[in-house]
Amino acid sequence: MPSSDRNAPPLRRRGARMRSAVLAATVDVLTAYGLAGTTVGAVARAAGVHETSVYRRWGTRENLILEALTEQLDATMPVPDTGRVRDDLTAYFGTLARLLATAQGEALLRLSVERDDTLPDRRLPYWTERLERGAVMVRRGVERGELAPDTDPALVIEAISGALFTRALVSGAPLDEEFAARLVALTLSGALPCIPPGPDPLQ
Numbered sequence: 001m002p003s004s005d006r007n008a009p010p011l012r013r014r015g016a017r018m019r020s021a022v023l024a025a026t027v028d029v030l031t032a033y034g035l036a037g038t039t040v041g042a043v044a045r046a047a048g049v050h051e052t053s054v055y056r057r058w059g060t061r062e063n064l065i066l067e068a069l070t071e072q073l074d075a076t077m078p079v080p081d082t083g084r085v086r087d088d089l090t091a092y093f094g095t096l097a098r099l100l101a102t103a104q105g106e107a108l109l110r111l112s113v114e115r116d117d118t119l120p121d122r123r124l125p126y127w128t129e130r131l132e133r134g135a136v137m138v139r140r141g142v143e144r145g146e147l148a149p150d151t152d153p154a155l156v157i158e159a160i161s162g163a164l165f166t167r168a169l170v171s172g173a174p175l176d177e178e179f180a181a182r183l184v185a186l187t188l189s190g191a192l193p194c195i196p197p198g199p200d201p202l203q
């Protein structure tokens with residue numbers, strides 16, 4: 001970070017202006033320096049505000065990063081409704097695959113697996129809420145008869161997203177829309193409705 005930024009006096013920002021400046025600075029710092037370099041102090045300097053003001057509003061570094069990323073990325077994952085469950089899930093998880101390949105997406109994943117004994121609950125509602133959106137698409141597929149009536153929507157979504165998260169966190173293999181589409185096709189093949197057998201020609 002340039003020395004002029006480090007030595008610049010904090011600006012007198014308050015309320016909505018301060019919040020917007022800090023959240024934008026959080027995304028900028030995260031993109032430039034990664035999760036480890038995204039400290040409250042670095043964000044406060046980039047936003048031109050007092051560090052104490054950031055702590056007073058967000059409490060922890062994790063809360064700050066989560067709110068900044070949620071606000072920025074929320075609009076990037078709309079829930080499609082094409083009329084076909086496979087197309088819906090392919091589009092949705094293709095977007096998620098692209099997201100996980102970015103610095104911001106990786107940070108969200110890292111925050112969800114890092115442990116901090118000072119916090120009572122390390123689960124991030126960000127992923128829970130977005131995966132529930134995926135379950136809505138599966139339920140629509142069941143209602144349309146595309147999937148078996150006893151399909152477990154949560155299990156379908158966990159099967160697809162779990163493979164995406166594993167690749168993002170562990171394997172280092174490329175994340176792209178093609179991989180997401182293959183996962184959707186593989187998972188849905190186990191949720192297709194059973195076709196009753198035809199009459200036995202020998203009877």
